[in-house]
Amino acid sequence: MTQKVRISLDAMGGDHGPSVVIPGAALTLQRRPDAEFIIHGKAEDCLPLLEQHPVLKAVTTFQHADIAIRMDDKPSQALRQGRYKSSMWRALESVKKGEADVAVSAGNTGALMAMSKFCLRTMAQVDRPAIAAIWPTIRGETIVLDVGATIGADARHLVDLAIMGSAMAEIVFGIDKPTVGLLNVGVEEIKGVEEVKSAGRILKEASFPHLSYAGFVEGDDIGKGAVDVVVTEGFAGNIALKTAEGTAKQMATYLRSAMSRTLMAKIGYIFAKGAFAALREKMDPRRANGGVFLGLDGIVIKSHGGADATGFAAAVELGYDMVKHDLLSKIRDSLEVHFPSAAPETAVAAPETPSS
Structure with missing residues (x-):
């Protein structure tokens, strides 16, 4: 794969929001110069920080989002209030529309999983997605x-x-x-x-x-x-x-x-x-920060909510690697070999998720 890797970021997610997400993206760009970004968040919070990173700003498309999902929101509540207008949903929607190759958020885990299932759906052969962590x-x-x-x-x-x-x-x-x-x-x-x-x-x-x-x-x-x-x-x-x-x-x-x-x-x-x-x-x-949502029809990375810029950059770079090495095709090919006729209906209800 030689084209740019397009990364969609939920700037309002996590304990620190844009103050970590934007510097983290800048760190990623230093190490992954073929990355491009779509950053979703509140303009008044994000744009001043983007001005401090001109190199990042040059390869970034910013999209304003009115709503930030809170870390204590229930998944069902987040879906009702944040669907279509939240930075988390719009980060995922960029992947669904083909504008980005991967979405990264440090936000509420349950809300992110519920929105990911609703927005991106699961692969044809997969009944339920999973979160994979590097240990x-x-x-x-x-x-x-x-x-x-x-x-x-x-x-x-x-x-x-x-x-x-x-x-x-x-x-x-x-x-x-x-x-x-x-x-x-x-x-x-x-x-x-x-x-x-x-x-x-x-x-x-x-x-x-x-x-x-x-x-x-x-x-x-x-x-x-x-x-x-x-x-x-x-x-x-x-x-x-x-x-x-x-x-x-x-x-x-x-x-x-x-x-x-x-x-x-x-x-x-x-x-x-x-x-x-x-x-x-x-x-x-921070070195192993980032959980990969596997089984979705799109790549989503969950950063730890309390991560600093270095930790968030590690999560973004994990997503970059999943795109570069074509994770989705590898999973689809492997599943097709073993379950060629399996095509369960895609669930859209919010998953039962342990608190994070």
Whole structure:
């Protein structure tokens, strides 16, 4: 792909809005000079910031939006009040109309998923979309999905997740046949709920040329990086994600407290400063910021609501990579191989989404 990558941004989303989104876009442009932007937001908030970034302004089309979706809005409320007039909806609509290749928002997760399903619809072979997150591990990084798009999953949906996650892993990790594991309460085949066991049998018995099924994995295998892709339903995935985030913050607090407790600890910190810097960089959530909405008929990236400009830029660049490497075609081709006759009706109701 040699043409420009057109990126649609919801400037009003997240905890910080345009003050993070516009500098984040400017950072992206420095590293991805073939990007172009459509920025949606309130003119009085966005245009003064755009003036501070003339290089970005030169490759940006700005579109005014009257409404900003609040972080605490319910998905149904956001659809009623923000459809057609909100910065979030218009960012998605730019993708639907073909004006942009990807939409990025740091806004309300439930509202973004509901609007994405309503505006872009799901792929023909996909019943429900998923949110895929990049998870730092001992081995490197792992893709985990679903981390909160919908609650509950039957065997077919879990297989869909495996196929979509492996397509994303091909792009992110640059590997031809990613390893996939199903998250379960144990690695033995007799353990777990029937939906997970049924999905395991399908993945084990079928011929999947684009993935390598590694069996069941447990919660501690995620951090180990036991497989390239971990598949679970959205309720368990969201709890796992929030638990990992909380544990990382807890450990950081413990370390800071321990390093400042005594004079010897402070001296030890000075000698180990390089190691702590490397650890901090490894665990920096900004490096892996950005959840990919998989299964939609369009590419949507969800940035963490509290991300700074560096973190938001990481989410935008993730979307850029998904476009450059043609994620949608990879998913469609893989699904067509395994489910050529599947064409479930596209749901348009707001999904049941864990709070984020």
